[in-house]
Amino acid sequence: MNSQTESQKNKYTILIVDDEQANLKLLSALVSCYGYHFETAGNGLEAMEKTKKIRPDLILLDVLMPVMNGVETCKRLKEYPDSRHIPVIVLTSLGDKETRLKCLEAGANDFLAKPVDNAELIVRVRNLLQLKEFEDRNKILTEKIQTIEAVQKIEEELKASQKELIEKNNEMKQLTESQHKELEKAYAELKAAQSQILQQEKMASIGQLAAGIAHEINNPVGFVMSNLGSLQKYADKLSEFIKAQTEAIGELGVKSSEFGEIQKKVDEFKKSLKIDYIIDDLGNLIRESLDGAERVKKIVQDLKSFSRIDEAEWKMADINAGIESTINMVWNELKYKATVKKEYGDIPLTKCNPGQLNQVFMNMLINAAHAIEKQGEITVKTWHGSGFIYISISDTGKGIPSENLNRIFEPFFTTKEVGKGTGLGLSIAYDIVKKHNGDITVESKAGKGSAFTIKIPVVER
Numbered sequence: 038m039n040s041q042t043e044s045q046k047n048k049y050t051i052l053i054v055d056d057e058q059a060n061l062k063l064l065s066a067l068v069s070c071y072g073y074h075f076e077t078a079g080n081g082l083e084a085m086e087k088t089k090k091i092r093p094d095l096i097l098l099d100v101l102m103p104v105m106n107g108v109e110t111c112k113r114l115k116e117y118p119d120s121r122h123i124p125v126i127v128l129t130s131l132g133d134k135e136t137r138l139k140c141l142e143a144g145a146n147d148f149l150a151k152p153v154d155n156a157e158l159i160v161r162v163r164n165l166l167q168l169k170e171f172e173d174r175n176k177i178l179t180e181k182i183q184t185i186e187a188v189q190k191i192e193e194e195l196k197a198s199q200k201e202l203i204e205k206n207n208e209m210k211q212l213t214e215s216q217h218k219e220l221e222k223a224y225a226e227l228k229a230a231q232s233q234i235l236q237q238e239k240m241a242s243i244g245q246l247a248a249g250i251a252h253e254i255n256n257p258v259g260f261v262m263s264n265l266g267s268l269q270k271y272a273d274k275l276s277e278f279i280k281a282q283t284e285a286i287g288e289l290g291v292k293s294s295e296f297g298e299i300q301k302k303v304d305e306f307k308k309s310l311k312i313d314y315i316i317d318d319l320g321n322l323i324r325e326s327l328d329g330a331e332r333v334k335k336i337v338q339d340l341k342s343f344s345r346i347d348e349a350e351w352k353m354a355d356i357n358a359g360i361e362s363t364i365n366m367v368w369n370e371l372k373y374k375a376t377v378k379k380e381y382g383d384i385p386l387t388k389c390n391p392g393q394l395n396q397v398f399m400n401m402l403i404n405a406a407h408a409i410e411k412q413g414e415i416t417v418k419t420w421h422g423s424g425f426i427y428i429s430i431s432d433t434g435k436g437i438p439s440e441n442l443n444r445i446f447e448p449f450f451t452t453k454e455v456g457k458g459t460g461l462g463l464s465i466a467y468d469i470v471k472k473h474n475g476d477i478t479v480e481s482k483a484g485k486g487s488a489f490t491i492k493i494p495v496v497e498r
């Protein structure tokens with residue numbers, strides 16, 4: 038029990054409360070002899086005030102005192118939060134059981150019988166102080182634990198709010214990233230739409246120009262052809278006449294020698310002018326010219342039907358005829374590269390925009406020709422089934438690498454040299470076919486060739 042060191046004793050202050058000076062002297066001499074500090078009070082009230090001021094570590098309290106007795110004092114001390122924890126030893130006469138009970142009720146921690154036994158007093162004082170120290174340490178420990186727990190709680194809260202912040206930050210990042218992507222996508226779409234409009238406008242003005250030229254050529258070709266027809270008739274008549282005249286002169290020449298001379302001169306003149314050859318060739322020349330004029334007429338016709346400027350946009354049309362006139366239009370681009378196989382099926386008329394569909398065929402035919410390096414074959418096939426018209430344009434060209442297959446319909450995707458292709462052809466084609474509620478599929482093998490199949494629903498009037 039004797040575990041309190043000198044230095045520990047020195048830090049303790051004991052408040053001694055007694056109304057008798059002799060007792061105060063005796064007790065204070067005793068405690069100071071054991072190394073404790075002490076303070077004194079002459080009654081309960083004074084004890085309360087001193088307690089407030091000096092905060093003693095232990096109180097030795099006499100019971101019988103004027104002003105406020107020990108029981109009352111003890112009760113009050115134990116009522117106040119500031120003094121509740123201070124151990125109180127009550128000094129009472131041995132036999133007074135009733136007072137002891139009252140003191141216990143009032144919260145007293147221990148008793149000492151009067152007259153006080155010095156050794157016992159010191160032991161009880163030491164025990165209570167030790168107990169108080171344990172309690173104090175316990176209190177400090179509890180407070181520390183509470184502080185640590187509070188700090189931990191704050192730390193956890195901080196961590197949680199930090200986590201929340203990070204999550205929010207990520208969300209924001211994702212949000213701005215996705216907004217950025219959306220913006221980029223919208224921009225690309227806008228750019229593509231703008232280019233498509235430009236391209237379509239270009240096509241439209243080319244069509245308009247073609248139609249204008251076709252119209253202008255149509256008239257002169259018309260009268261050239263009709264004149265050539267007349268010319269052929271005239272030439273036939275003239276050669277018939279010359280033939281008859283030559284025969285008549287021949288007959289006269291046989292009858293008279295004078296006419297024989299004239300016949301000789303005419304024959305020589307005829308020979309020098311190569312009249313026989315001319316008569317022979319005249320028919321050929323006129324036939325060839327008529328042929329040529331016929332071809333010009335056909336080209337003009339194709340130009341007109343390709344541009345479709347003279348027609349309402351959406352109309353019942355024959356797809357096969359549209360393909361045919363488109364092939365004629367691009368014949369110059371195809372003829373050196375490929376033989377064109379046509380397998381036109383028996384397909385119904387359908388309500389469509391023939392000018393636009395021709396644009397689709399034209400781009401696919403030109404793409405096919407471009408894909409053929411030297412010589413190859415382009416096959417155009419049409420057929421009809423369960424409410425749809427199918428158009429397949431296939432080639433024996435270089436094919437499309439599989440990694441490009443799902444990119445060829447993207448606007449601006451091209452593998453052609455700068456200036457050779459804009460990469461808009463197939464994207465426009467896709468758009469046009471979609472507008473017809475149709476679809477384009479493609480099959481291709483690198484090195485073998487490609488086949489594009491267009492499928493559009495048959496729309497009846």
Ligand SMILES: Nc1ncnc2c1ncn2[C@@H]1O[C@H](COP(=O)(O)OP(=O)(O)OP(=O)(O)O)[C@@H](O)[C@H]1O
Pocket residue numbers: 400404405408432434435436437445446450451452453457458459460461462463464487
């Ligand atoms: N028949 C085909 N064979 C091989 N590759 C093809 C064929 N058709 C299209 N492609 C590929 O798809 C790309 C895109 O074609 P698209 O018609 O859209 O543009 P382009 O022909 O390059 O240019 P544009 O048509 O605008 O002049 C081509 O550059 C080519 O690589």
Ligand SMILES: [Mg+2]
Pocket residue numbers: 400403404458462463
């Ligand atoms: Mg193209």
